[in-house]
Amino acid sequence: MSVAASVVQPLPSHALMVLLLQLGVLLLCALLLGRLAERLGMPAVVGELAAGVLLGPSLLLHLAPGIGNRLFPQSTEQMHLLDAxxxxxxxxxxxxxxxxxxxxxxxxxxxxxxxxxxxxxxxxxxxxxxxxxxxxxxxxxxxxxxxxxxxxxxxxxxxxxxxxxxxxxxxxxxxxxxxxxxxxxxxxxxxxxxxxxxxxxxxxxxxxxxxxxxxxxxxxxxxxxxxxxxxxxxxxxxxxxxxxxxxxxxxxxxxxxxxxxxxxxxxxxxxxxxxxxxxxxxxxxxxxxxxxxxxxxxxxxxxxxxxxxxxxxxxxxxxxxxxxxxxxxxxxxxxxxxxxxxxxxxxxxxxxxxxxxxxxxxxxxxxxxxxxxxxxxxxxxxxxxxxxxxxxxxxxxxxxxxxxxxxxxxxxxxxxxxxxxxxxxxxxxxxxxTRTGAAPPPAPTPAPTTTADP
Structure with missing residues (x-):
């Protein structure tokens, strides 16, 4: 068997394009909603989870199933790439x-x-x-x-x-x-x-x-x-x-x-x-x-x-x-x-x-x-x-x-x-x-001044 025949085929072009789109869209939405959650006094993880919720079966697949299925196809191989x-x-x-x-x-x-x-x-x-x-x-x-x-x-x-x-x-x-x-x-x-x-x-x-x-x-x-x-x-x-x-x-x-x-x-x-x-x-x-x-x-x-x-x-x-x-x-x-x-x-x-x-x-x-x-x-x-x-x-x-x-x-x-x-x-x-830089260190105590005897 030749060496070339044993080489594993690379990731298909379409699967790679979908993965890159998924990573970019998820990260952008997570960033925006995470910052919004912090402004509202909530942990950032709340907004980051919400990004996936909005893009998943809870919302996007109901409102725009065509876009949702193209961006996040429910195929095992594609989800495994994202999971990895x-x-x-x-x-x-x-x-x-x-x-x-x-x-x-x-x-x-x-x-x-x-x-x-x-x-x-x-x-x-x-x-x-x-x-x-x-x-x-x-x-x-x-x-x-x-x-x-x-x-x-x-x-x-x-x-x-x-x-x-x-x-x-x-x-x-x-x-x-x-x-x-x-x-x-x-x-x-x-x-x-x-x-x-x-x-x-x-x-x-x-x-x-x-x-x-x-x-x-x-x-x-x-x-x-x-x-x-x-x-x-x-x-x-x-x-x-x-x-x-x-x-x-x-x-x-x-x-x-x-x-x-x-x-x-x-x-x-x-x-x-x-x-x-x-x-x-x-x-x-x-x-x-x-x-x-x-x-x-x-x-x-x-x-x-x-x-x-x-x-x-x-x-x-x-x-x-x-x-x-x-x-x-x-x-x-x-x-x-x-x-x-x-x-x-x-x-x-x-x-x-x-x-x-x-x-x-x-x-x-x-x-x-x-x-x-x-x-x-x-x-x-x-x-x-x-x-x-x-x-x-x-x-x-x-x-x-x-x-x-x-x-x-x-x-x-x-x-x-x-x-x-x-x-x-x-x-x-x-x-x-003081150690974290949130407060200035205490000012040094000034040395006592002495006056010369007349």
């Missing part, structure tokens, strides 16, 4: 969530924050799984195991979103408060455990509910955690330090991308979720000594300004809000929202009270960790890929992610207005504002 671009953005987005995790803060808060985080995780997990068992078959994808579906709903209920919550705390000037710090640590614990649980459920969805397979998956997770804490920590640290010392422009950025994508490929090869590997790798990069993560700022900007909005717009394309016009589906949607909110608030509130926080601080904790944001959208799309969620259930989960993110700021403001700021918090807040 979005998945790359997800891996980097989740990886940067891990980079922003403050390990020193986690160690400092210790057991107290672990109690709050686990309470805020277990209560919604149990309530969500219970609700999943009660849901009708119409909300499960054909062939989906009822138990696996219920466990997936529980995982959906228990996650939070570090990027959305951190941004909310910074915008509201609460990041330096004790409650703000506790929220960040609790959310960090929730997300780390949530990704592990998601990987277990994903493995069950692909291999089945067999004791041997479940034990094998648990063993793989244990080995992954051990490898991350030992060899992974050494390898990632050595690679990032070498890239930082090389003095080659852009080398730390490329190294970080390579490490996160290879880590994602490794966990995916184990039958776990690819995002879990990217998240653990991000934690290791952020905790690398003698390496300044500020050098990754250009990559962070690219991910947050280009790849993440593109992913959320693509996620919005899969939503069909017209399906929620069915009274039964709408009622189940309200039930999911009620259980999601009540589970997080109740868990965090009880966790706060048991760690000797007052009721207003506990209420603020519940409001903070209730925001699901970007992480729940990512998990919802994973549920579709695993063959667990219908379009209706997917739309419900994404709406819960948006609504809980919108609820967090007003409830936080209401609760924190009743919590007195301590002198230590005020000093910490001034240091934070």
């Amino acid at each position: 671009v979005g998945q790359f953005g997800v891996i980097l987005l989740v990886g940067f969530s891990g980079i922003h995790l403050d390990l020193k803060l986690v160690r400092r808060q210790g057991a107290r924050a672990a109690g709050v985080g686990l309470a805020g995780l277990l209560v919604p997990l149990v309530l969500g799984a219970g609700l999943g068992f009660l849901m009708p078959a119409a909300l499960r994808a054909p062939g989906a195991d009822h138990t696996v579906f219920a466990l997936f709903v529980g995982v959906v209920m228990c996650v939070s979103a570090i990027p959305v919550i951190a941004r909310t705390l910074i915008d509201m000037k609460l990041i330096h408060r004790d409650v703000g710090q506790m929220i960040l640590v609790a959310v960090t614990i929730d997300d780390a455990v949530g990704w592990v649980l998601l990987s277990l459920v994903a493995a069950m969805a692909t291999t089945g509910l067999y004791t041997g397979e479940i034990l094998t998956t648990l063993g793989e997770v244990g080995l992954l955690l051990l490898a991350t804490a030992t060899a992974g920590r050494w390898l990632v640290g050595a690679a990032m330090r070498a890239a930082g010392r090389a003095g080659v422009p852009g080398l730390p950025l490329v190294t970080a991308v390579v490490l996160m994508t290879l880590s994602a490929a490794g966990t995916h090869a184990l039958g776990l979720e690819a995002a879990l590997g990217a998240f653990f790798c991000g934690i290791l990069i952020g905790g690398t000594r003698e390496f300044d993560t500020a050098s990754l700022a250009p990559l962070n900007t690219t991910v947050m300004a280009v790849l993440a909005p593109l992913f959320f717009a693509t996620a919005g394309l899969r939503m069909d809000l017209t399906s929620l016009a069915d009274p039964e589906i709408a009622l189940w949607g309200l039930a999911v929202l009620a259980v999601a909110v009540a589970g997080k608030f109740l868990g965090a509130f009880l966790g706060g009270l048991t760690t000797r926080m007052n009721r207003w601080e506990s209420l603020a904790l519940g409001a903070g960790i209730n925001a699901r944001g970007v992480i729940e959208v990512i998990i919802a799309l994973i549920g579709v890929r695993l063959g667990l969620l219908t379009v209706e259930m997917y739309s419900i989960v994404v709406l819960v992610a948006v609504l809980t993110s919108l609820m967090a700021p007003p409830v936080l403001r209401f609760a924190m207005n009743r919590v007195e700021q301590t002198a230590e918090e005020e000093l910490r807040g001034h240091r934070f504002l």
